Amino acid sequence: MGKKWKVLLVGMGDFGSTWLERVLLKHEGVGELAVVDRHADKRNKAMELAAGRQLAAYESLEDALAAGKPELLINVTQPHLHAELNRIAFEQGIPVLCEKPLAVDFEDALEASRLAEETGVPLMVAQNYRFLAVCREVRHLLAEGAIGKLHSVEIDFRRCHRMTNYHGEMEQPLLLDVTVHHMDLLRYFTSEEAETVYAAAWNPAWSWYRGLTNAHLELRLSGDIAASYRGSLTCRGEETDWRGRWRFEGERGTLAFADGELELRTSVGKRRWKVAQERDSRWALLDECLASLSENRPGETDARDNLYTARIIQGALDSIREDRLIRLDGRQAEG
Template sequence: MSPFETRPADRPLRLVQVGAGGMGRAWLKTIAGNPDVELAGVVDLDLDVARDALAALAAAGVDGVDEVVTGRSVGEVAARSGADAVVNVTVPAAHRPVNEEALFASLPVLCEKPAAPTVAEALGQAAAAQAAGQLLMISQSRRYFAALDALAAQVRELGEIGTVDCGFFKAPHFGGFREEMDHVLLVDMAIHHFDAARRLIGADPVAVYCEEHNPGWSWYRGAANASAIFEFASGARFVYAGSWCAPGEETSWNGRWRISAERGTARWDGDAAPVAHEPPAAPSTAALEPRAEETAGALAEFVDCLRTGRVPETAAAENARSLAMVEAAIASSESGERVRIDETIAASLRAALAAEERPAVRARLEAMRTGAR
């Protein structure tokens, strides 16, 4: 039996999107491109932003835009539009209030990463979803690549994993809030690579040692470079080196990967098909199976899970472990010491319990705390 309420499969799911800014516009295109869903409403604190985003959809030839309900309240727009689910594309600080309003209105949510600014808030939301009996799925959009699927399949054939290496080197000039953030690379980007490492290794992260620094030429206020070594429960190590101020010879946004395992090695440049070498055979390039990728892949999985009752790999409670990798890496960088991830999660559960007043949600958090011991 599914732990959350499912939705009918005989018609498109009606979605309300919350947030209509830059990323919101990209999500609106994703929704418009999926025949299994239809846009029922758009919520934004600035109604002109919502209207402008819908006008851009109409100008692109999307039908039915005139019937889309707009407003500033998730509950109000969902009720007026007859919504089945919510897509949350607000800023991370707004994720929790939006998600919980939707969940307790009996609406499942697909939420942009990260689930929240802290693991404690992410766990609080996961507990709220369980208490409400609704799906809260986090969109780790970079899990959804045909080449990453193929890499994971290759790695499964190589036996025990020794080391997973990921290098990420880009030089984006975003402007705005990112260039003022603390721990900018770890907080805003590295979670994608950490989450992919969890998928490839297939075990829980145990501990991390991390260092951050900011080169003299960096245009970021916070540390734009990070190096980390994660230990996993299987004994594997994940070695990460990243920079957001590395001009020249930039990697893919997915990073550049090498997996060393019992029977051979797999490599992925982050874009093309991965290559596996299992001696004495010659290296072989994987065949890619077509699939919906990035946000389109996340949306397709959300719909499938709502129709079948299958729990996604990025359900909120499970995805909190990827966010815990980020939080533990920051703690290690600040303290100069190795940090255990289960201690990060335990402290976060205590903080979530201390802040939570709703009995049903507290009960779910207590169950998580007992299970985490």
């Protein structure tokens, strides 16, 4: 039996509660477990979900740390709170797995990465989509040259998404909370980095969000790859799943995936198959996080690497504000 880790989950909102219920209460690597939330009803919900398993619940991070130092802090608070809570963890020498986005502002993300490196405290970002079984297979197929040299990528994401939490008040709910996943996947699938981005964003008249829920992005990646992204949180009609629909075109064919199904078309013929997903992708994310801590190495979605995802989002935000093509200087992500 492997090591059991002492874990502290901070934030018991919609996503925090699923972290607890689907992953932390069942994961064999999690030993002593505690949660933090300032709302009594959410702490009570956590105790109900634990269903008899030993679980401590605290009103504040300070109370939780006073009771004992965890070996991993999972930060599932609202994005604008990430920076301060991560800073407290760094000061205490506690490794952090932080939900995306690492920070609302790219400069804050840079600072978080700098502080983690300066203090020697591991910081990973919860980019769980890349840990989905279908996404692992897409990466493998492209890497082994199933469609030859990659030329272009098309991504479509459409949801009619109604939330009662802070999402409705965010200025950029699509880009900061969802597109950040897709841009991380784009980097993961292609093993290339974005060099330029042009973006436009808007809200339809019927939107129930305050911020902008629709966006188009045009990107150029290293390796001479073009990428096009269309996203919506307020669509009408047919929806995609949260991963979106992807189409890759290479010199020898195409690869597409949607709803966990892959389709490969080459001169040899067409092949279509489904990739099973046994567990919540955050399970594999936590596996990688704990393994990286045990092996004293950076995790796959280490904050320093994630800066390259964050700079795409910041570039898109700048492009929307300035209505121009933004060049993404790789030196930005070097801090």
